[in-house]
Amino acid sequence: MTSDPMSPPKPVAPTNPPLTRTALRRNRIVAVTGLTGVWMLLWGTLSWANLISGLVLSVVLLAVFPLPPVTFAGRIRPVPLARFWVRFLRDLVVASAQIAWLAVRIGKPPLSAIIAVPxxxxxxxxxxxxxxxxxxxxxxxxxxxxxxxxxxYVHVIGVRSREEVERFRQGVLDLEARIVAAIGSPDELRRVTQPHAAGPSEPTHPEGVPR
Incomplete structure (x- = not known):
């Protein structure tokens, strides 16, 4: 069955409809919360002074340099969010110990590489x-x-083989999956659980790693 060529075309919904006032308010709260969290992580100390200064700085930054509208289509899930923070803190401790060992050990300087992770x-x-x-x-x-x-594109210290390159790439994808599980939408969750379409990443301009 063919459509009548003289009939008016059906209206097409805009691909990026304007955000509602509720969505804008929610996005601002998410942006302030995220910026404040990054500020406190950079200071490395949990205190009321850092919290208040982070909130003030976040509000000022968003007022002076307004961000483009970013739609937050997901929802915050407390249990996956707690798992993310536990694993993130564990990675901080382990990586700090590894870098400290690389700094004091005797031998050749550690190799490094720049790895592309889609x-x-x-x-x-x-x-x-x-x-x-x-x-x-x-x-x-x-x-x-x-x-x-x-x-x-990530610069990584201590990469000695292609297997370690692929292991790091998979670790980044696992990190992405934990973030999406904590705050992502159902569609984003499906995307991170499907096999990754891209092939193994290769180090770009590696320092000592064979191509």
Missing amino acids: LRVNTDLNLTLTAEALSLVPGSLIIEADRTTGTL
Whole structure:
């Protein structure tokens, strides 16, 4: 059955409909909470002074440099969120011990590499949270984030083989999955549980790692 060529076309819903006032308010609260959390992590001390100064700084930053509207389509899940923090704190302790050992051990300097990791959920929020969590762990540092492809380029210390490159890449994807499980939408959860479409990442301009 063909449609009448003279009939008016059906209206198409906009791909990015304007956010409601409730959604805007919720996004601001999420942004302030996230910025305050990063501020306190950077200070490394849990105190009322850091909390209040982080809240004030977050509000000022959002007022002076307003962020583009980022739709938070997920929901906060307390149990996965607690699991994320427990694993994140564990990674902080383990990575700190590993970097301390690399600094004091006798031998050749540790090798390093820049590894490209394409994420499965290509949103600004997921890209930012995953990059922040990686940068706060000693031994890894984000040097570039490609918003078009959702790819993080991470400088990693102590990489000696392609197997370790792939192991690190899988660790980043596991970190992304924990973040999505804590605050992601059902669709994002499905994406992180499906097999990753991209092949194994290769170190870009590795320092000592064979190509």
